[in-house]
Amino acid sequence: MKHSFWKHVFLPFILLSFSILFALGLFYAVFARSGNANWPFWAMWLVPLLFTIIGIWFLCDRLFKSQYLGSPWFNFITPAVFCLFLSLGMISVFMFIPLSKSIRYNLAKVTRLESVNNIKPYQSIDFLELDDWHVDRMRVMPFSYFEFAGGSRIGQVELNTLFVVPLFSKKDPYLTTAKAWMGFKYTDYVSLMDVIRGNEEDAEEHLRRSYSHFQKRDIGDFAYLEALPKNKVRGMFQQLAAAHTFYTSAYDNVFIGQEVERDVLSMYYLKFSVFLYLIVALPIALIASGILLWIHKRNEPLTKL
Structure with missing residues (x-):
């Protein structure tokens, strides 16, 4: 079977990366709305990698059904699946940083208090607006x-x-x-x-x-x-x-x-995320897709036996 690079490899790769980023964004949005948008540094790396693994497990066979990638359910260290994890993991981590900032500025909880004295002990705050400080x-x-x-x-x-x-x-x-x-x-x-x-x-x-x-x-003069x-x-x-x-x-x-309004910052980081995807994620996708196609051609004779 003749495989088209764009149709059978590159497009499924892009769809898989979008699916992972979409799910990751929804997951972070839930935390942002609940007042827990301020994640520690390690979580900003670990969570995207976990979503990458989950995305490969659930969507790999469906999107790459014409490719011989091996079954990620039983063998996650095949060359093709490892290539997917490495490339998609890089994209997820790099993209999540500006994407999370856009979501945070748009959806994170804003605490409005009359006085700074109204802050409660050990209270976690994402954004704070005060009248008296x-x-x-x-x-x-x-x-x-x-x-x-x-x-x-x-x-x-x-x-x-x-x-x-x-x-x-x-x-x-x-x-x-x-x-x-x-x-x-x-x-x-x-x-x-x-x-x-x-x-x-x-x-x-x-x-x-x-x-x-x-x-x-x-x-002492901030919005x-x-x-x-x-x-x-x-x-x-x-x-x-x-x-x-x-x-x-x-x-x-x-x-x-x-001093800059949150809506403005949210839109800025959203545009930056799109720009970053074009200059970073797409080149990674092209390289990874080429490697996947090469792996498929190398293994194709084995699939006919």
Whole structure:
């Protein structure tokens, strides 16, 4: 049987990737609507991979029925199925990050309170709108650190400066512990060779610019507050806040100030998801489809025996 690359391989691959992303988006939307849109970093990787496995198990034979892929129900490590998992897993993970942001800005629960004092102990909040809140830059806790950059920045060093400040009510500031925290992060990149040579000029310039910008910006004028994702940076902010006089573990939410409306951000990340699919997912799909067709042609004589 003659197989068309586009009809029998590439199109089923695209349909399978869309099915996985659609199911993944619905699953995340349920969490977003219930007020649990802020997933930890490991979940942002693990859940897409699990949905990839489930999608291959349930849809592989139906979509690739004219292909010899082996049965994923009994053997998940055939070359064809492994190729599917590897390629679709990459697409799912890369696509889920901007897609989840679009869903989060569109569907996540918005907590509206009259005063910051109304925040409950250990309350989980995605977005927060307040009428009564006060922040004082003079109560800031600064911290600077560096780490090796990754991705397209390999070979450089990432310089980071964090500022965390407590949130109080305007009516009774400093009379109670802080009910929430605001975090500000500044990042610059310098050459790894300059760091090895002991050149500290770039680091000093980064610190100077960071402090200067933080002192000049209006840190009390934002449309709403957005909870930081549960990643390493949020953990560092919380550790930094723990050293503050007004800290208590029952109120360790760290927010960033947002001025752009959530609908605008949701549409932006949706468009970015489409763009990312075109420049990342489609090339992966073409390469994986070519490998699948090659595997089929190699195994085709065996299927006729």
